[in-house]
Amino acid sequence: MKILNQNQKNKPIEKLSLEHYLNLQYPVTLYPDSEGGYVAQIKDLPGCLTQGETLEETIANLKEARELWIETAYEAGDDIPLPSTDDT
Numbered sequence: 801m802k803i804l805n806q807n808q809k810n811k812p813i814e815k816l817s818l819e820h821y822l823n824l825q826y827p828v829t830l831y832p833d834s835e836g837g838y839v840a841q842i843k844d845l846p847g848c849l850t851q852g853e854t855l856e857e858t859i860a861n862l863k864e865a866r867e868l869w870i871e872t873a874y875e876a877g878d879d880i881p882l883p884s885t886d887d888t
Contacts, residue, residue, distance in 0.1 A: 818874045821870045822871075826866065828840055828841070842869075
């Protein structure tokens with residue numbers, strides 16, 4: 801479902817669905833923690849960071865953190881950055 805908002809010049813702006821944003825594939829940075837386990841973050845989503853004892857746990861935690869970050873930003877009407885690419 802697409803929602804139309806008004807921009808500053810009163811022209812409709814298309815707002816993409818929450819599902820659209822949740823299906824975007826963001827680059828992930830994953831590295832070992834100096835105290836054990838792993839840390840993962842999505843640099844395109846400020847503050848989207850998590851950790852875990854195993855790679856599997858860390859990736860699962862990051863998936864949940866990404867979904868919560870996007871849902872919260874969407875519900876607040878905040879901008880949701882698109883994933884960066886090697887070209888950007």
